[in-house]
Amino acid sequence: MAQHLNDAVKPASNETRIQDFFRETDLNYFLLAHLLLSSLPAQGKLRLCLDRTEWDFGQCQANSLLIAFGRRQFQLPLYWELPDNRSGNSNAADRIALLQVCVQVLGKDRIGLVLSDREFVRHKWIKWLKDNELNFARRLPKHHLLTYPNGRRQAVADLGLAVGQVRRFAHC
Incomplete structure (x- = not known):
């Protein structure tokens, strides 16, 4: 982005502007999720993919719990949280809270399948998916x-x- 923002200045200056924007702006992630959702057709079932990822920024580690949505080969991040712990792991309550936001944004009828990896298999989490009649698949x-x-x-x-x-x- 920094290389294309303003050709009249050095990319490092653009990078500083971008960093200042994100530092000084309080993004409404719920509205951002709606904006991302508008990139897909308004009809049809969507696949939600839940994953945990860890990024290193110098000596700072950022762990996030993320839900991406999409159809066929197209996937976009829909919503994410940074778990409030040092291990980076999530618990069932974290996953349920994240998925509840997605249900609020999409509507339960729009969710065709919830996919996640084998680290997300606790009884409380699977029971919540079943109780809310959400189809799911996992290793x-x-x-x-x-x-x-x-x-x-x-x-x-x-x-x-x-x-x-x-x-x-x-x-x-």
């Missing part, structure tokens, strides 16, 4: 146990799934 660690409605438990490793093979568990 499960091999050591996790599935509990069937009849009480039987089975390790994911014992399912005999090949790499890339998918299995649906609607009632576990």
